[in-house]
Amino acid sequence: MILPTIAAFRLTAQAAAGNRTVTDRGFIHQIFVDLGVSDARAHTLQVYLAGPLRIALIVLIAVILSRLVTRLARRFVNGLRLVSPLVRTTPRGADRVRTLTGVFASLLRVVIWIVAVLTVLGQLSINLAPFIATATVVGAAVGFGAQSLVKDFLSGALILIEDQYGVGDHVVIGTGVNAISGTVESVNLRITRLRSLEGGVLYVPNGDIRALANDAETDSQAVVDVVVPLGTDLPAAGRAAEAAARELAAEPAWAETFKGEPMFAGVQSATDAGVTIRVLALTGPGQHFRAARELRLRILERLRRDHLAWAPPEALEAAAAPTPVPVANGGTTPAAGGPATSDGGAHLDGEH
Secondary structure, eight states: OHHHHHHHHHHHHHHHHHHHHHHOOOHHHHHHHHTTOOHHHHHHHHHHHHHHHHHHHHHHHHHHHHHHHHHHHHHHHHHHOOOOTTSOOOHHHHHHHHHHHHHHHHHHHHHHHHHHHHHHHHHTTOOOHHHHHHHHHHHHHHHHHOHHHHHHHHHHHHHHHHTOOOTTOEEEESSGGGOEEEEEEEEOSSEEEEEOTTSOEEEEEGGGOOOEEETTSSOEEEEEEEEEOTTOOHHHHHHHHHHHHHHHHHSGGGTTTBSSOOEEEEEEEEETTEEEEEEEEEESTTOHHHHHHHHHHHHHHHHHHTTSSSOOHHHHHHHHSOOEEEOTTSOEEETTOOOOBOTTSSOOTTOO
16 A cells, blocks of 8 residues: 555656656746747756856856956045045055055955855855855854954054054054154054164054054154253243254254244243253154254253353352451451461461
């Protein structure tokens, strides 16, 4: 009883499959039927041509997307380029945009062709489960083990796109006591290399940069603080310091460094050690350190020369000499103690 039932089920299934095969009508099948080809032959042509045509269509779409991906990458990079209107766009920044556009376009092309290849393999009835499982395991391992690396690359891409700093710029990374400073020697997607003032090389991962000051992006300001002794004529010292600073700014060798005339900003602080006066000067990008050193030298020399802050050497020698004190008989005696002299310059016997 069971065997005849199974045989009947098989015959019914085969008949249904054959009927479905004959009645399976697609786009290609319909074209050949309209051209006068028999129904069975049109179905055969559809079976043999549908797969290759799908593969050709997938490759064509991949090629078209690969041609358009450069334009899409350029729009993406320009959308991320958050440059303030107050900051000028530099040729270096434009070159970086073009470079990163090429990088993103290459990445997008790789993704497009990987998807296209997997889709073609699916059309060839190849089991994609092992590929997907392997890619999932590798992606999970990379995601968990290289989080900081991915963070560095994303931060580096934004730094390059926004042109936050470049080679030759003096930057300060961080705030407070943990801040580090130096001149940028190289910057890429992963790290930034700095040369400190002491000559050491600092390697800073881009993902660790949270706050940064770029001294070379816009005009800088030289801040010069000079400590003068207590009792100094402060208005006169301020006028002399400002005059010395303006004389430096007017020199031909320094005319390109300063942007405008320096000014005396007043008294900054006062302690037992002295009074601090301040001079401010606007300079070109990254020129404030060099200008401040020269300004400090000129101001100190001007205050010393004008006898406003420090006594001249002859005055110091005069102050170190003993001061004579007059005596009753008209002679003098040293203040620190010593033999008193009369008008004749000698003691008389018996006189005290």
